[in-house]
Amino acid sequence: MAQASIALIYGTDTNNTEEVGHKIAKQWEELGEQVDIFNIKDIEISQLQEYATLILGVPTWDFGGIQSDWEDIGDGLSELSLENTSVALYGLGDQFGYGDYFVDAMGWLYEKLLPTKATFIGQWSTAGYEFEASRACIEDKENFIGLAIDEDQQFELTDERIEQWVIQLYAERAVEAA
Numbered sequence: 001m002a003q004a005s006i007a008l009i010y011g012t013d014t015n016n017t018e019e020v021g022h023k024i025a026k027q028w029e030e031l032g033e034q035v036d037i038f039n040i041k042d043i044e045i046s047q048l049q050e051y052a053t054l055i056l057g058v059p060t061w062d063f064g065g066i067q068s069d070w071e072d073i074g075d076g077l078s079e080l081s082l083e084n085t086s087v088a089l090y091g092l093g094d095q096f097g098y099g100d101y102f103v104d105a106m107g108w109l110y111e112k113l114l115p116t117k118a119t120f121i122g123q124w125s126t127a128g129y130e131f132e133a134s135r136a137c138i139e140d141k142e143n144f145i146g147l148a149i150d151e152d153q154q155f156e157l158t159d160e161r162i163e164q165w166v167i168q169l170y171a172e173r174a175v176e177a178a
């Protein structure tokens with residue numbers, strides 16, 4: 001089956017990750033490509049295998065906890081085959097309220113997807129954030145595995161971060177496809 005282009009899939013409890021997802025998709029569509037948007041609770045996870053590029057969004061809840069709809073399908077995620085898929089992650093969190101667990105769920109999602117052989121794109125610098133620890137910093141504290149968005153403490157930076165990140169993703173994906 002021919003691969004469709006891009007899907008953005010989010011889970012959310014209070015809609016921030018959905019709203020940010022729509023902004024990311026809009027930004028991408030301004031570059032000329034359509035993005036299919038889904039709530040993870042409304043789809044079969046096998047559908048993730050139908051796309052060449054996936055943008056996956058997850059908020060962190062309750063001291064490093066995983067948004068429940070993502071957590072429910074965690075084991076299934078590891079069984080997917082995403083060998084030819086570029087995957088970009090974004091995570092929502094609150095760096096001052098939960099600075100020891102900032103956007104931890106994004107790190108969890110990365111760990112769950114490692115066995116799928118996906119190609120991860122979209123690492124993002126931790127410069128400009130203040131936090132103690134994050135599971136989403138995979139090697140050191142210099143970079144997150146994906147885009148960290150803080151609607152609670154730094155909402156004024158969200159649009160600019162999204163704009164820069166989407167341009168970065170677009171370029172990284174082109175390199176992967178070459």
Ligand SMILES: Cc1cc2nc3c(=O)[nH]c(=O)nc-3n(C[C@H](O)[C@H](O)[C@H](O)COP(=O)(O)O)c2cc1C
Nearest residue numbers: 013014015016017059062063064093094098102103
């Ligand atoms: C009770 C509670 C627990 C939270 N726990 C964390 C946490 O451990 N780490 C973090 O980075 N953010 C935490 N947050 C912040 C949320 O991730 C943040 O508000 C996010 O934007 C919610 O996204 P959603 O609206 O898509 O569910 C917590 C918020 C609340 C109210």
